Amino acid sequence: MKTETCKLLIIGAGPGGYVCGIRAGQLGIDTVVVERENPGGTCLNVGCIPSKALIHAADEFARATHFASDNDLGIATAAPTIDMAKTVAWKDGIVKRLTGGVAGLLKKAGARYVSGTAQIVDGKTVEVATADGLLRIHCENLVIATGSRPLELPFLPFGGPVISSTEALELQTVPQKLTVVGGGYIGLEIGTALAKLGATVTVIEAADRILPQYDVELTKPVLNRLRALGITVHLSAKARGLSEDGSALRAETQDGALEIPSDKILVTVGRKPVTEGFGLADLGLTMHGPFVAINDHCATSMRGVYAIGDVTGDPMLAHRAMAQGAIVAEHIAGHPSVWDKRAVPAVCFTDPEIVTVGVLPGEVEGSKTAMFPFAANGRAMTMERDDGFVRVVHDPDTELVLGLHAVGAGVSELSGEFALAIEMGATLTDIAATVHAHPTLSETVQETALKSLGQALHI
Structure with a gap:
């Protein structure tokens, strides 16, 4: 068995793991990153990036379809068609470029990348099954960055017509009838995209509204748009399983029991942390439910063992994992880095998009x-x-800004301004007195601050 040593060993090369590896390399820490799949994790390979590619393709197809009929802009064109296999190949090309870029960035920073399956022996030792055989790595510090996977329903196991978001992003043809179980952001993003590409889409959501983590005011425009696109939405409804012949989803809705004919059934009811199958349980770490418990350095209950990203709980967001990865690297290097973020942006790439930073209405008294x-x-x-x-x-x-939110086309690009305002402790006057370019969507941020101050100009 080959052996290596390092100061820092990271299991997982998703957004948290690879950022931790790059930052550690920049700081001169002898670092090894182990990953069994392609670098980039869920986000680059089967999540954030490929889903946004599908959404973009769907938007372009919908726009072309719109121009094939009478429209206010006076643009005329023939009815479009789409070759999904070619679209998926284009998406895969983007993913390949980005994952290759991650490997290059790790190498540039001086971090070693090992492709293989890790098995924890103890808090200082990991064995990796590689294509060249077993490799034992001894480390001073260990980082768990293994991410999460789609949650499977016991009565709707993945396979056949039942798919997760991973399979949905690999579809070579547009299903005629798609049923989405779960009205959260993943299901609605993919469901909306496929509806624009021509699928007949039905959404089943157990809560009394879509995107239940947000308030009705934010989600109402999204619900209106879903219905305008011809998507059927059943709220306060529960999936019960497949029909006997597997061609339909059985569901219990407010209108009674239904069988919804479905070529594909996309189950998006959440994600669970990857904490099993690689020896993590043997470390006996303190857990918060299914998640690894950490402090503000992302340190676990075992000295020298850290955890970042989805394995540490909500919000399961790539940018949170990235921030944690940088904090761990800097902490190991002796820098005074701690998690002291005031807010983490959350974005739904639905149609229209939703972005929230900070508190929602009613969460802070007064x-x-x-x-x-x-x-x-x-x-x-x-x-x-x-x-x-x-x-x-x-x-x-005090005029202190506690939360900024938006729903509308393209508002994801406002998330940076929102986060910066809250992180820097901005007041209403700070935003209102900042000159915003005209004409831009960002002017609405300034206008909202002005309205809060009783100085509204354009409403």
């Missing part, structure tokens, strides 16, 4: 809320998408 609609924004009008709004939650005594 806070006030103001909203500015895109219907009063010139840029939104010229984009033919003036549905939605920007909203601010603030302390009425």
Whole structure:
């Protein structure tokens, strides 16, 4: 058996793991990153990036379809068709470039990359099954960055017509009838994209509204758009399993029992941390339910063992994992790095998009809320998408901004301004007095602050 030593060993090369590896290499830490799949984790390979590629292709197809009929812009074109196999190949090309880029960045930073399956022996030793045989690595510090996987329902196991988001992003043809179990952001993103590509889509959601982690005000424009796209949404409904011949989903809805004919059934009811199958349990770490418990250095209950990303709990977001990865590397290098983030942006790439940073209305007693609609924004009008709004939650005594939210076309790009405002402790006056370019969607942020101050200009 071959052996190696290092100061830092990272299991998993997803967003958290590879950022930790790059930052550690930059800091001169002898680092090894182990990954059994392609570098980039769920996000680059079967999550964030490929889903956004599918959404973009669907939006372009929907736009072309729109122009094939009468429209206000006076554009005329023939009815479009789509070759899904070619679309998927284009998506795969983007994924390949990005995953290859991750490997290159790790190498540039001086981190070693090992392709293989890790098995923890103890808190200082990991064995890796590689193509060249077994490799034993001794380390001073160990980072668990193994991510998460789609949650499977026992009465709807993956296989045959029942698919997870991973298989949905590899479809070579558009299913005629798609049923989505779960009205969260993953199901709605993929379901909306496939509806735009021509699928007849039905959504089953157990809660009384879609995207239940958000308030009705934010999700109402998304629900309206789903229905405008011809998507059937059943709320307060539960999937019960496949029909006897497997051609339909059995569900219990407010209208009674239904059998929904389905070529594919996409199950998106959540994700669970990958904590089994590689010896983690033998370390006896303190857990918070299914997640690894950590402190503000991302350290676990065992000295020298850290955990980052989805294995540590919600929010399961790539950018949170990246921030944690950098903190761990800097902490090991002796820097005073701790998790002291004021807010983590959350984005739903639905249609329209939703972005939230900070607290929601009503979460802080005494806070006030103001909203500015895109219907009063010139840029939104010229984009033919003036549905939605920007909203601010603030302390009425200090003017401190506590939360910023938006729903509308392209609002994901406002997430940086929202996060920066809260991270820097901005007040309403700070935002209102900042010159925003005209005509842009970002003007609505300034307008919302002005409205909160009783100084609204354009409404």
